[in-house]
Structures are given as C-alpha cells and as structure tokens.
Amino acid sequence: GKPAEAAAVADAKLGFPAMGRHRGSPPEAMPGRHMPAAMHEMGRSLHRLIDEFARTARKGDLAASVAALQPVTANCVACHLSYRIR
Secondary structure, eight states, X not given: OOHHHHHHHHHHHTSGGGGGGGTTSOGGGOGGGGSOHHHHHHHHHHHHHHHHHHHHHHTTOHHHHXXXXXXXXXXXXXXXXXXXXX
C-alpha cells in the first residue's frame, strides 16, 4: 500500500543501479560471471522491469503499481524455474 516507498527500495536494491554493486568483489563472488548467457539476459530484463515498476510506483497509483509488478514477478518465476538447482 506504499508505492512510493516500494519505488525507492526498487531503485536502491533491484534496478539498473544495483547491477554494479558486486563490481569491487573478488571475481569468484561476481554472480554474472557464473551465469549462462540466457540467464544473464533474464537478469538484465529483470533490472529493466524493476526500473519500469519504480517509474510507475513513484506516481503513487497503487493499482498501476501492482500491475507493473506482475511482469517483474513473472520474470523471477521464469528464471527460477529455468535455473533452479535440482
């Protein structure tokens, strides 16, 4: 029920700005290095969808924010189904 707060969290922790937060880590700790190309693309898509969600949520419309969150969760589910550890 707090779309503006959700937008701030999305921007800080999940959007494109969050992509480089492992840049200073040792190479073996960088998650992208261990991903297949298709998984990496799903990850980049997730960051794009998060940015779209945040733009929508900043406007304060709860219904539109929830609608913008659906493709985000669909991307998460698709990736976790495709790349889960079995």
